[in-house]
Structures are given as structure tokens and as C-alpha cells.
Amino acid sequence: MDTSDLGNSIMTVRYKLVFVGDVGVGKTSIMNRFITDQFSEEYDSTIGVDFATKTIEYKENSLKLQMWDSAGLERYRALIPSYVRGASIIFIIYDISSKESFNNLNTWINFIKQVNTDNSMIVLCGNKTDLERKVTTKEGQILANKEKMLFFEVSAKNGENVTKMMYSCIAELPFFEQFKEGDKDESPVNTDEMTQDSNKTPVSSVEPESKPLITPREISRY
Numbered sequence: 001m002d003t004s005d006l007g008n009s010i011m012t013v014r015y016k017l018v019f020v021g022d023v024g025v026g027k028t029s030i031m032n033r034f035i036t037d038q039f040s041e042e043y044d045s046t047i048g049v050d051f052a053t054k055t056i057e058y059k060e061n062s063l064k065l066q067m068w069d070s071a072g073l074e075r076y077r078a079l080i081p082s083y084v085r086g087a088s089i090i091f092i093i094y095d096i097s098s099k100e101s102f103n104n105l106n107t108w109i110n111f112i113k114q115v116n117t118d119n120s121m122i123v124l125c126g127n128k129t130d131l132e133r134k135v136t137t138k139e140g141q142i143l144a145n146k147e148k149m150l151f152f153e154v155s156a157k158n159g160e161n162v163t164k165m166m167y168s169c170i171a172e173l174p175f176f177e178q179f180k181e182g183d184k185d186e187s188p189v190n191t192d193e194m195t196q197d198s199n200k201t202p203v204s205s206v207e208p209e210s211k212p213l214i215t216p217r218e219i220s221r222y
């Protein structure tokens with residue numbers, strides 16, 4: 001976490017979020033679905049944005065999510081520890097229609113264990129729930145329980161559960177702690193700002209659609 005007082009916000013808090021998992025499980029697609037609410041069948045799995053920033057305004061404070069896509073890093077696994085270092089949330093993604101991607105999770109978990117993740121939230125995520133399943137929900141849940149990870153199943157393609165997963169994890173970030181006892185009726189404002197490193201390939205050139213506002217009450221329900 002990094003705090004500073006940029007712009008008009010009282011406080012700006014930044015968090016690094018990273019996505020790991022086999023090539024083709026849908027890491028870029030999940031990020032793209034969350035940031036732009038779009039889906040494309042046509043990603044080159046090795047090309048993606050290096051990172052995108054999404055800002056959520058809440059009570060005159062800014063929560064900036066720096067979301068790092070692994071963009072081909074899957075092939076250079078020795079670099080994974082430095083990629084996940086300092087991340088507030090580490091999403092480990094597999095494809096529920098691919099037993100192989102599930103069987104490879106131990107490799108990803110072991111890479112992450114090489115880094116001190118005491119301050120990281122680790123989230124196991126089965127993607128592609130729109131496809132025929134080869135990995136049961138129970139198998140995913142058992143692994144998540146064993147490794148003390150949060151667990152979600154989503155579809156980047158039809159959007160199922162993506163927003164819910166992201167906001168339930170974001171709601172657990174220390175940013176919200178200071179507000180927990182405060183006024184519960186004020187909603188965070190998703191400014192839909194999407195900034196990307198201009199030298200990199202954008203996830204999508206399409207303007208992001210408005211997202212529903214979430215209230216603290218909704219956050220705590222997730």
C-alpha cells in the first residue's frame with residue numbers, strides 16, 4: 001500500500017493487484033471484464049497491458065487499484081516472485097474446463113510461497129464457468145481451504161461473478177477499515193477512470209461503461 005495526497009483527494013491509497021496462472025486461463029480477460037465490462041475472444045495470450053489503473057472515490061479519498069497483468073510472464077516463471085512482491089491481492093486463476101490448469105496450481109502456489117505474502121490476500125479463482133466443467137466447485141473449494149485462500153468461480157465471458165469477486169476482495173483492503181464504524185449510507189463512487197501505460201497495448205480502446213455503485217452495506221454482504 002502506498003499513500004499520498006495527490007490531486008484534490010484528502011488521501012490517495014494505492015494497491016497492487018496481480019494475476020497469475022497458466023497461459024490461456026483468462027487473466028487478461030478477467031481484468032478487461034472488470035475494467036471495461038467487455039470481453040473479446042481474440043486475445044493473443046502473450047500480449048496484454050502491463051498494468052491498468054482503476055480508481056474508486058470514496059468520501060473524498062481515492063482508492064487506486066494498480067492491476068498488473070502477467071502479459072507473457074507465465075513463460076518466465078523465475079520472474080514471478082518479483083512480480084507478486086508487494087501485491088495487496090494475488091489472484092491465482094485456473095480454467096474450470098481444464099483439469100491441467102487446475103493440476104498446475106501447485107506450481108503457482110509454490111512460486112508465491114517464495115515471497116513473503118503476510119500482507120497479501122490470496123484469492124483462488126476458477127474462470128470460464130460458461131464452459132463444460134472438468135473441475136468441480138468442491139475441488140476448488142477444498143484446495144482454497146487447504147491453502148487458506150479465498151475462493152470464487154467466475155466467467156470473464158458472460159461476466160458472471162467478476163464484479164462481485166473484485167469488490168468483495170477490494171472491500172477487505174485496509175482502505176475501508178477507517179470507514180467501517182462511520183456513516184454506512186455514503187456510497188463509494190467508481191469514477192471509471194482507466195489509465196494505462198501509453199507505450200503498451202491497451203486492453204481495450206472502448207470507453208468503460210458505468211458500473212453500479214456499491215454501498216458499504218453491499219460490500220459487507222459479499
Ligand SMILES: Nc1nc2c(ncn2[C@@H]2O[C@H](COP(=O)(O)OP(=O)(O)O)[C@@H](O)[C@H]2O)c(=O)[nH]1
Pocket residue numbers: 021022023024025026027028029030040041042043044045046048127128129130131154155156157158
Ligand atoms: N468461454 C470462455 N472463454 C474465455 C473466458 N475467459 C477467457 N476466455 C478465452 O480464453 C482465451 C485466453 O484468455 P486470456 O484472457 O488471453 O488468458 P490469459 O493468457 O490467462 O491472459 C481467450 O481466447 C479468451 O477469449 C471465459 O470466461 N469463458
Ligand SMILES: [Mg+2]
Pocket residue numbers: 027028029044045046047048069070071072
Ligand atoms: Mg494474458
